[in-house]
Amino acid sequence: MTDTTVKVKDLSIGYEKKIICENMSFDIKAGELTCFMGKNGAGKSTLLKTIAGLLPSISGDVLLLDKRLKEYKRNELSKLLAVVLTQRISVDFMTAMEITCMGRYPHTGFMGRLNDKDRVIAQTSLEQTGAIELANRVYSTLSDGEKQKVLIARAIAQEPKILLLDEPTTHLDIKHKLEIMDLLNYLARDRNMSVILSLHELDLAVKACQHIIAMKDQRIIYDGAPEAMDEEDMINRLFDMSPKRFSHVTGSVELSAGKSHQHFIVACCGTGVSMYRLFAKNRIGFTTGILYESECDYPVASSMGAHVLANKPYETNLDIQQEAISCIDKAQTIIDTGFPINDQTMQNKMLIVHAVEKNKTIISFRNQEEFEKQFGKAQVTYMKDTADVEKIFR
Numbered sequence: 001m002t003d004t005t006v007k008v009k010d011l012s013i014g015y016e017k018k019i020i021c022e023n024m025s026f027d028i029k030a031g032e033l034t035c036f037m038g039k040n041g042a043g044k045s046t047l048l049k050t051i052a053g054l055l056p057s058i059s060g061d062v063l064l065l066d067k068r069l070k071e072y073k074r075n076e077l078s079k080l081l082a083v084v085l086t087q088r089i090s091v092d093f094m095t096a097m098e099i100t101c102m103g104r105y106p107h108t109g110f111m112g113r114l115n116d117k118d119r120v121i122a123q124t125s126l127e128q129t130g131a132i133e134l135a136n137r138v139y140s141t142l143s144d145g146e147k148q149k150v151l152i153a154r155a156i157a158q159e160p161k162i163l164l165l166d167e168p169t170t171h172l173d174i175k176h177k178l179e180i181m182d183l184l185n186y187l188a189r190d191r192n193m194s195v196i197l198s199l200h201e202l203d204l205a206v207k208a209c210q211h212i213i214a215m216k217d218q219r220i221i222y223d224g225a226p227e228a229m230d231e232e233d234m235i236n237r238l239f240d241m242s243p244k245r246f247s248h249v250t251g252s253v254e255l256s257a258g259k260s261h262q263h264f265i266v267a268c269c270g271t272g273v274s275m276y277r278l279f280a281k282n283r284i285g286f287t288t289g290i291l292y293e294s295e296c297d298y299p300v301a302s303s304m305g306a307h308v309l310a311n312k313p314y315e316t317n318l319d320i321q322q323e324a325i326s327c328i329d330k331a332q333t334i335i336d337t338g339f340p341i342n343d344q345t346m347q348n349k350m351l352i353v354h355a356v357e358k359n360k361t362i363i364s365f366r367n368q369e370e371f372e373k374q375f376g377k378a379q380v381t382y383m384k385d386t387a388d389v390e391k392i393f394r
Contacts, residue, residue: 003030004066005162005194006051011060013043013050019058020046021215026223028196028211030161033188035205036198038215039239044198045086047215048164051196052083064162078106082155084165088147096142096150097135100126103157125153128186130179144171152180156187163187165197169204177201181208202235203251214238247299254303260285261307264331266351268344271337271365272297280304287331289324290347311347321347328355338365341374349374 004027012022021043028034036044049055051062053069062069064080072080082103091099103125104118114122126132131149134142139150148171155163168184169177181204188195188210199205205212206226214222214234222234229235230248239246246253257280265275265288272288273296279286289309291298301308309324311317324347328334334355339345355362356378363381364371371380 004028005030005064006196007061007063007066008051009061009063011050011062012058013046013055014058015046015055017058019218021218021220022058024060024220026213026220028194030192030194031188032194032210033185033208034194034196034211034213035209036196036213036215037202037205037235037238042215043218044215045166048083048166048196048198049085052081052164053077054083075106078158080160081162081164082158082160084148084151084155084163084168086166086170089151091139094139095135096126096131096137096139096146096153097122099139099150100135100153100157103154106158121159122153122157125156126150128156128183129153130176145173145176148172149176149180152183160193162194162196165195167198167200169199169201177204184208202246202253206235206248207251242305244299244302247303249299250296250303252303254300255280257283257304257306258285259287259305259307261287261327261330263287263333263335264289264327264351264355265335265337266339266348266355267297267335267337268292268295268339268348270296271339273300275335275337276301276304276306287327289327290320290351292344316347321350324351325354328360329358332361334360334362336362336364336366336371 006028008024008026011024012019014020036047038044046055050057064072100122101114101118104114104122105112108114108118123132126135129149129152131146131153134146134150139147142150148168152168169180172180184195184197185208187193209226212222212224212226212229213220216238221238222229233243235246236243257276263284263286265272265286267275267288268291276288285306287307288301291308291310292313293310294313298308298310309320311320328351336352339348341349352375356375362378363383365383368382
């Protein structure tokens with residue numbers, strides 16, 4: 001399950017001797033989903049086409065199953081390797097099934113005739129991509145997403161050991177993106193295929209792939225498991241984003257909100273996330289706390305560049321509490337997210353009580369009875385959901 005299928009040695013790639021990426025060396029194994037990552041123009045598509053034999057390398061070698069790419073005959077290579085590129089094929093009246101059957105031609109004789117086995121494999125490939133209902137539809141009438149699924153089915157029908165895909169989830173809605181990634185993982189894990197792809201969806205790449213190769217400044221800057229990228233803040237470095245902008249905890253990038261003492265959001269236990277995103281959409285900075293670094297609120301607020309007051313897990317830091325009180329004193333608006341009241345959230349309860357004593361403007365997502373029971377009577381604007389908070393931005 002860990003045999004090397006693709007070995008790249010001192011490879012430099014580009015067009016007409018203009019180097020895009022150089023001196024690359026890495027191995028790709030069977031049974032893994034490998035993703036090429038990088039900004040636009042980093043060379044991901046060029047590398048895929050070079051490995052596929054569609055572009056000549058400038059220097060270096062590509063070995064497929066320990067044999068140099070240059071030594072393969074075209075028919076021999078088409079049985080070993082299948083490619084799905086972003087360019088759309090131009091056909092007039094062929095059906096989706098006929099397109100899929102094209103993947104069987106490397107396995108047919110001189111006349112290119114399909115037998116019953118070929119047709120069954122083509123049908124199974126359409127079923128695996130969730131496109132079987134498109135089998136008799138004319139390809140040119142399909143949507144971009146439907147066409148993509150048919151092209152992947154055609155590649156699967158080739159029964160390759162190596163599958164190369166350039167941005168395979170482009171044009172697909174979220175449901176079909178997940179279905180395609182599940183399918184590619186199945187092909188890698190259960191059919192021991194080397195699946196190599198480029199993706200722009202960072203969340204899909206780090207969650208679905210076992211192997212990441214990151215390209216930047218004409219070289220490979222990372223080659224390994226996505227789980228280890230967090231140690232060097234690699235994704236943020238790769239895309240020239242500020243530290244923590246991409247969170248490995250949430251697997252997402254957040255909009256920038258920035259720091260501000262004007263609004264203090266008292267949150268914890270996941271109650272702050274939707275509020276933080278509402279502030280970020282309106283480009284309004286905020287301070288929040290008191291969080292624990294182990295809860296989901298923390299990486300989201302940190303990714304936005306907000307002023308975050310947080311304890312280490314299972315610790316209560318009195319200095320953090322004093323800083324939070326100072327921030328409450330400076331703030332114009334205090335937002336109570338309706339966090340649960342228990343032994344672990346006593347510091348936050350104290351912040352709301354302090355805000356009440358200071359006659360601060362308070363917005364709460366509790367009902368009046370609960371608020372007054374926990375914090376005392378005060379002039380409070382009560383709201384039912386975060387959408388109501390839009391009023392404070394007007």
